[in-house]
Amino acid sequence: xxxxxxxxxxxxxxxxxxxxxxxxxxxxxxxxxxxxxxxxxxxxxxxxxxxxxxxxxxxxxxxxxxxxxxxxxxxxxxxxxxxxxxxxxxxxxxxxxxxxxxxxxxxxxxxxxxxxxxxxxxxxxxxxxxxxxxxxxxxxxxxxxxxxxxxxxxxxxxxxxxxxxxxxxxxxxxxxxxxxxxxxxxxxxxxxxxxxxxxxxxxxxxxxxxxxxxxxxxxxxxxxxxxxxxxxxxxxxxxxxxxxxxxxxxxxxxxxxxxxxxxxxxxxxxxxxxxxxxxxxxxxxxxxxxxxxxxxxxxxxxxxxxxxxxxxxxxxxxxxxxxxxx
Amino acid sequence: xxxxxxxxxxxxxxxxxxxxxxxxxxxxxxxxxxxxxxxxxxxxxxxxxxxxxxxxxxxxxxxxxxxxxxxxxxxxxxxxxxxxxxxxxxxxxxxxxxxxxxxxxxxxxxxxxxxxxxxxxxxxxxxxxxxxxxxxxxxxxxxxxxxxxxxxxxxxxxxxxxxxxxxxxxxxxxxxxxxxxxxxxxxxxxxxxxxxxxxxxxxxxxxxxxxxxxxxxxxxxxxxxxxxxxxxxxxxxxxxxxxxxxxxxxxxxxxxxxxxxxxxxxxxxxxxxxxxxxxxxxxxxxxxxxxxxxxxxxxxxxxxxxxxxxxxxxxxxxxxxxxxxxxxxxxxxxxxxxxxxxxxxxxxxxxxxxxxxxxxxxxxxxxxxxxxxxxxxxxxxxxxxxxxxxxxxxxxxxxxxxxxxxxxxxxxxxxxxxxxxxxxxxxxxxxxxxxxxxxxxxxxxxxxxxxxxxxxxxxxxxxxxxxxxxxxxxxxxxxxxxxxxxxxxxxxxxxxxxxxxxxxx
Numbered sequence: 001x002x003x004x005x006x007x008x009x010x011x012x013x014x015x016x017x018x019x020x021x022x023x024x025x026x027x028x029x030x031x032x033x034x035x036x037x038x039x040x041x042x043x044x045x046x047x048x049x050x051x052x053x054x055x056x057x058x059x060x061x062x063x064x065x066x067x068x069x070x071x072x073x074x075x076x077x078x079x080x081x082x083x084x085x086x087x088x089x090x091x092x093x094x095x096x097x098x099x100x101x102x103x104x105x106x107x108x109x110x111x112x113x114x115x116x117x118x119x120x121x122x123x124x125x126x127x128x129x130x131x132x133x134x135x136x137x138x139x140x141x142x143x144x145x146x147x148x149x150x151x152x153x154x155x156x157x158x159x160x161x162x163x164x165x166x167x168x169x170x171x172x173x174x175x176x177x178x179x180x181x182x183x184x185x186x187x188x189x190x191x192x193x194x195x196x197x198x199x200x201x202x203x204x205x206x207x208x209x210x211x212x213x214x215x216x217x218x219x220x221x222x223x224x225x226x227x228x229x230x231x232x233x234x235x236x237x238x239x240x241x242x243x244x245x246x247x248x249x250x251x252x253x254x255x256x257x258x259x260x261x262x263x264x265x266x267x268x269x270x271x272x273x274x275x276x277x278x279x280x281x282x283x284x285x286x287x288x289x290x291x292x293x294x295x296x297x298x299x300x301x302x303x304x305x306x307x308x309x310x311x312x313x314x315x316x317x318x319x320x321x322x323x324x325x326x
Numbered sequence: 327x328x329x330x331x332x333x334x335x336x337x338x339x340x341x342x343x344x345x346x347x348x349x350x351x352x353x354x355x356x357x358x359x360x361x362x363x364x365x366x367x368x369x370x371x372x373x374x375x376x377x378x379x380x381x382x383x384x385x386x387x388x389x390x391x392x393x394x395x396x397x398x399x400x401x402x403x404x405x406x407x408x409x410x411x412x413x414x415x416x417x418x419x420x421x422x423x424x425x426x427x428x429x430x431x432x433x434x435x436x437x438x439x440x441x442x443x444x445x446x447x448x449x450x451x452x453x454x455x456x457x458x459x460x461x462x463x464x465x466x467x468x469x470x471x472x473x474x475x476x477x478x479x480x481x482x483x484x485x486x487x488x489x490x491x492x493x494x495x496x497x498x499x500x501x502x503x504x505x506x507x508x509x510x511x512x513x514x515x516x517x518x519x520x521x522x523x524x525x526x527x528x529x530x531x532x533x534x535x536x537x538x539x540x541x542x543x544x545x546x547x548x549x550x551x552x553x554x555x556x557x558x559x560x561x562x563x564x565x566x567x568x569x570x571x572x573x574x575x576x577x578x579x580x581x582x583x584x585x586x587x588x589x590x591x592x593x594x595x596x597x598x599x600x601x602x603x604x605x606x607x608x609x610x611x612x613x614x615x616x617x618x619x620x621x622x623x624x625x626x627x628x629x630x631x632x633x634x635x636x637x638x639x640x641x642x643x644x645x646x647x648x649x650x651x652x653x654x655x656x657x658x659x660x661x662x663x664x665x666x667x668x669x670x671x672x673x674x675x676x677x678x679x680x681x682x683x684x685x686x687x688x689x690x691x692x693x694x695x696x697x698x699x700x701x702x703x704x705x706x707x708x709x710x711x712x713x714x715x716x717x718x719x720x721x722x723x724x725x726x727x728x729x730x731x732x733x734x735x736x737x738x739x740x741x742x743x744x745x746x747x748x749x750x751x752x753x754x755x756x757x758x759x760x761x762x763x764x765x766x767x768x769x770x771x772x773x774x775x776x777x778x779x780x781x782x783x784x785x786x787x788x789x790x791x792x793x794x795x796x797x798x799x800x801x802x803x804x805x806x807x808x809x810x811x812x813x814x815x816x817x818x819x820x821x822x823x824x825x826x827x828x829x830x831x
Contacts (some may be wrong), residue, residue, distance in 0.1 A: 037798035198796035207428030
């Protein structure tokens, strides 16, 4: 009884030892990237085939927790690369001084120009309000129409969630000085505000709201994975704010060359082809999109620069709280 | 025993204080802002109301359950405990299926031409907190009732006590012993409310301290602010615990002969009221549970294989934390002449922000070892710490009565150490021990706690896996996995609780 156990143990140990021979690259990312339904497993396999190294993911909760984790660990972090910050957080990340230039050419398939010496996009998406076509034949076509309608929406809290923060920036980028007035008008359309994306999306699917703040790519999930064509996103005339997800190299890494190799790898077809149907976002470099992934695109893209977003966050948050607290 | 329990209590206080201290130390200070005052006011108000309503309903409900006999009573009592074991987000979805915009209540109101009722707002926060905590409060009070020796009730019966006399001489003193602790416990749980307050509160009106801590740590990385908020939150939990300790007075019924309870239940309108109470509470507590089961059932057969590994991990975490919790709680509850801070040690973990606690532990441990390697041990530790207050609160009244009733006899017989534990303590405390074990195991199954902060790639527990499923759009599969989690939690709870009751009988 014991002998096979010991043999298995030894085998496992030798497998570990074999794996530990090459260099190890540690990537700090958000939890859902590494899950079996995310891009993580495919990325690990493809990169390890190319690099003769061991790629390890360390998961740190969700996107908003990532930067906190980087700051908590500081220069002592065992991570070499951080994957999953978005452009609303990059100014803060750059200010920590913990990131080093990546030295890669800019990503080629973004709808806006984006070139940052520290952060390299690996995917992106447009925020949008998603609704059920069978229940809502004429969705609102702008924030103003939404505010004037009786439609009920569920959104995420900008104080705890990155999509929530994205919506805050969306309204700010679209309306500037008028953002506070728009929020006041929207207040009676908002059923509630959830801590994160999945609670809001779950409530929408359960019928608690007519629309939910999500991405233009959300209907693609239902189309492709569930053969359900009932969901769509509402085209807003103000334009749609972008979420651009980026990778950065930590300055304290002991594997700078391997880290650069990984960042170059994030732009390769092997990595990019995984993105649409695992992260349900757009790839950052040209690759063929899967059948049924998109039927149309927003007419206009909005994105504040990292510095604008950082400067706008505090005041915009106060406006939002004041408008919705009434 | 006495010095041991003090040392343990000091260790627990240290485990709560050191992480918060680490956050403050790293930040080189504490800070609070004017906006925090509004959050503090809302947090205290909703926690106090939730505690008052839960306990006010628990007293008549527990009395009805204690004095009435009907078919299925034992099963019902166990089932009514279930909502307390639900992961918060599962509970919210269950409540929405009944009280939400598309819920049963509104579907029923619509054809009657009545206006839609909205759950979003303070009412929603209170409904959810009562839903989650009424079961615990009821069980605490019910235990108090069942701890009244049958001889006292027989005496009351032969003296011709009216319900009012019964209330004054038996129920009053019992409630003085049990209620302050129940109030403080529910208050402390609701102090750390985050997802319920935000999701059902309807927006930034319902900002709690815990949400402010989230914002401070995750978006602002303002650790001094986070530490200030976390200490404020813990301090109010501490104040509640000390108040409860001051207000508690032992009922002093003396020992009985463990005869079966005589049923001295008044008839007439009181019978109708008890029946209505039990019926309403059952509907309120079990309808959302049924909704959860109905959503999760269809996908149960198609759960991904990784669910089973995660279940195994969660089970081992739950069993280990339960063993730790029971050892800690029993040692603390058996302490002779406990100083007030002993009770404090057993309530404070409840009022502590798990995010701040996790962040502090992370800061303390990170220089020593890679956090990913500690995910499961840290989860066991934090779960044990977080479930300790319940176990302590449930054991304390009966441990005190045990000491008062049998302590001197046991001393004079020279019964001490392991034989005292085996012959006296474990048999006499079997019922609350079983209940505490069930509660700890079930809560540890469902608690996400700090694992999200520490988790490596492959160490997902069942709650973390459910979170990953929802993040990957697999909402239906997540509902099925949630149902599995709830079913296992409940089975653990039922097995321990029934085991304890059987051993006590």
